[in-house]
Structures are given as structure tokens and as C-alpha cells.
Amino acid sequence: xxxxxxxxxxxxxxxxxxxxxxxxxxxxxxxxxxxxxxxxxxxxxxxxxxxxxxxxxxxxxxxxxxxxxxxxxxxxxxxxxxxxxxxxxxxxxxxxxxxxxxxxxxxxxxxxxxxxxxxxxxxxxxxxxxxxxxxxxxxxxxxxxxxxxxxxxxxxxxxxxxxxxxxxxxxxxxxxxxxxxxxxxxxxxxxxxxxxxxxxxxxxxxxxxxxxxxxxxxxxxxxxxxxxxxxxxxxxxxxxxxxxxxxxxxx
Ligand code: NDP
Ligand code: 8X3
Numbered sequence: 001x002x003x004x005x006x007x008x009x010x011x012x013x014x015x016x017x018x019x020x021x022x023x024x025x026x027x028x029x030x031x032x033x034x035x036x037x038x039x040x041x042x043x044x045x046x047x048x049x050x051x052x053x054x055x056x057x058x059x060x061x062x063x064x065x066x067x068x069x070x071x072x073x074x075x076x077x078x079x080x081x082x083x084x085x086x087x088x089x090x091x092x093x094x095x096x097x098x099x100x101x102x103x104x105x106x107x108x109x110x111x112x113x114x115x116x117x118x119x120x121x122x123x124x125x126x127x128x129x130x131x132x133x134x135x136x137x138x139x140x141x142x143x144x145x146x147x148x149x150x151x152x153x154x155x156x157x158x159x160x161x162x163x164x165x166x167x168x169x170x171x172x173x174x175x176x177x178x179x180x181x182x183x184x185x186x187x188x189x190x191x192x193x194x195x196x197x198x199x200x201x202x203x204x205x206x207x208x209x210x211x212x213x214x215x216x217x218x219x220x221x222x223x224x225x226x227x228x229x230x231x232x233x234x235x236x237x238x239x240x241x242x243x244x245x246x247x248x249x250x251x
Contacts, residue, residue, distance in 0.1 A: 005031060005076075006023045009034070013036075014183075014211050015084050015183070016082070018210070021215065022215035024051070029075060030052070031071065032044070033067075037053070052071060052072065058108060059107045059112050082218060083116055087105065087109070093148075094148045110157070132175045137157075137180060138181040140157060141179060165231065178218065181209065181237060182239070183210065183211070185211055
């Protein structure tokens with residue numbers, strides 16, 4: 001049987017690396033992208049799978065297009081795109097936020113995801129099959145203090161996923177949005193600018209989701225029969241829930 005190809009953005013750590021491990025175990029061919037060459041190379045050596053690395057920034061649309069065009073035969077027919085690359089930067093209130101950080105989140109979480117989708121989608125449509133799995137977040141569904149632009153970028157990802165489904169009606173191409181809550185990856189370390197204590201405090205005395213939990217969900221989505229499209233999956237660890245609305249009371 002011919003191997004199927006999965007293209008995973010942000011495969012150098014966290015959910016992306018876990019998805020790479022899961023699909024490699026299932027015998028898939030992999031295209032793994034990210035900026036950190038060393039991380040990707042170590043993962044490739046570990047996986048011992050049919051694997052192409054694209055060391056690239058999802059914000060660089062020309063580079064993505066050129067890298068896609070240069071993929072060797074056998075890796076070009078992408079069956080599944082996991083739009084996973086993304087980040088949160090900072091968690092301060094909007095009036096004090098750093099505009100550069102806001103711009104980086106918009107450029108990565110929204111524009112990067114849109115570029116990969118637009119560049120890979122036509123091949124899927126031409127073949128009459130394919131699956132785009134976007135990694136959204138509970139932050140796109142529920143507001144929280146300091147979630148400002150990060151949460152809004154994930155709300156975009158949710159609506160873009162649903163709108164893609166509308167556009168892709170009749171093509172055979174599936175779209176799903178995975179919306180995780182608290183999960184332990186490098187996410188918090190990145191969010192807090194490398195501050196290990198702050199990052200560890202996020203997961204202190206909790207049992208968060210893991211990259212493997214998310215990879216299992218992605219694999220399950222993709223393994224559904226071709227006539228089944230799971231539109232959205234929102235998932236939290238049991239230790240996480242929703243809070244009440246906040247009410248400011250006069251002194
Ligand atoms: P990690 O920080 O562990 O992984 C993020 C990945 O994104 C890395 O591989 C990183 O690769 C890649 N990435 C970031 N910026 C760019 C860029 N400009 N170009 C290419 N790749 C980039 O975090 P997670 O695994 O947790 O995050 C994966 C996704 O899951 C993100 O979209 C995140 O928003 C989302 N998410 C995370 C949750 C969590 O609590 N952990 C919960 C809900 C959603 P590199 O640095 O090598 O470029
Ligand atoms: C990551 C989950 O709650 O930290 O998307 O925003 S949260």
C-alpha cells in the first residue's frame with residue numbers, strides 16, 4: 001500500500017513533535033516544518049521514518065511556496081495538513097501589551113496558517129481528498145484576562161476552519177479544528193519569554209494534557225471514514241474548567 005503523507009507545521013516541539021511520532025508509528029510519510037533545524041533533525045533521527053524537513057518560518061510565504069515546490073516525488077501529494085505552528089507571547093492586560101508581540105502572534109497564528117492552507121489546498125481539491133487539521137485553542141472560545149490577541153487569533157482559526165468547510169463542500173476535503181486547553185509543552189516557556197519558574201507555575205500541581213493526548217485526537221480525526229468530518233473538538237484536562245463572569249464592585 002502506498003504511504004500517505006502528512007505535513008505538520010511546528011513539528012520541532014510539543015503537539016507537532018507528538019503528532020510526528022504518532023503518524024510515523026502508523027507508517028505515514030512525514031513533512032516536518034519549523035525554524036529550529038537541530039530539533040527537527042533530532043526528531044527525524046529518532047523517528048527513522050520516511051521524512052522531509054523544511055526549516056522555515058510560517059510567516060515567510062515565498063519560502064513556504066518554494067519549499068513545497070521542491071519537495072521530492074512522493075511527498076508532494078499531501079493527504080493531511082496539520083496547521084499547528086503557533087504561539088502566545090505575554091499575558092498582560094491589553095493597555096500595556098507589546099505591539100510587536102501582538103503582531104508576531106497575528107503573523108504566526110493567523111497569517112502563517114492561512115499561507116500553508118492556501119498553498120496546500122489546491123492539490124487536495126484536485127485529488128478529491130485531503131484533511132486540514134487546525135490547532136485552535138479553548139482561548140478562541142472563552143475569554144480570559146491576558147488572552148487578548150492570542151485568544152482572538154485562535155477565534156480566527158475556528159471561524160476560518162468552519163468557513164473552509166463551507167467553501168470545500170463537494171470537494172471531499174475535510175477540515176477539523178482541535179481546541180485544547182491546558183497542555184504541557186514549550187508553550188508557556190515561550191509565552192513567558194523563557195522564564196522557567198513562570199512556565200512551571202502554570203502546570204504546578206495539575207495534570208495537564210500532553211502532546212500525546214493531542215496527537216491521539218489528531219490521529220482519530222484523520223482515521224474517520226471518508227464521509228465523516230469532525231468539525232471541532234474542544235478538549236481540556238479534567239483539572240481545568242470555566243470560571244464565573246467577573247464583576248467589578250465599587251469600593
Ligand atoms: P510549543 O511551543 O511546544 O510548539 C510550538 C511549535 O510552533 C514549535 O514547533 C515552533 O517551532 C513552532 N513555531 C512557532 N512559531 C513559528 C514560526 N514563526 N514558524 C514556524 N514554526 C513556528 O507549543 P505547543 O506544542 O503547545 O503549540 C502548538 C500549537 O498548539 C500552537 O498553535 C498553540 O497555540 C496551540 N495550543 C497550545 C496549547 C497549550 O497549552 N500548550 C493549548 C491550545 C493550543 P520553532 O520554534 O522551531 O519554529
Ligand atoms: C493555550 C491554552 O488557556 O493557555 O491555547 O490559552 S490557554
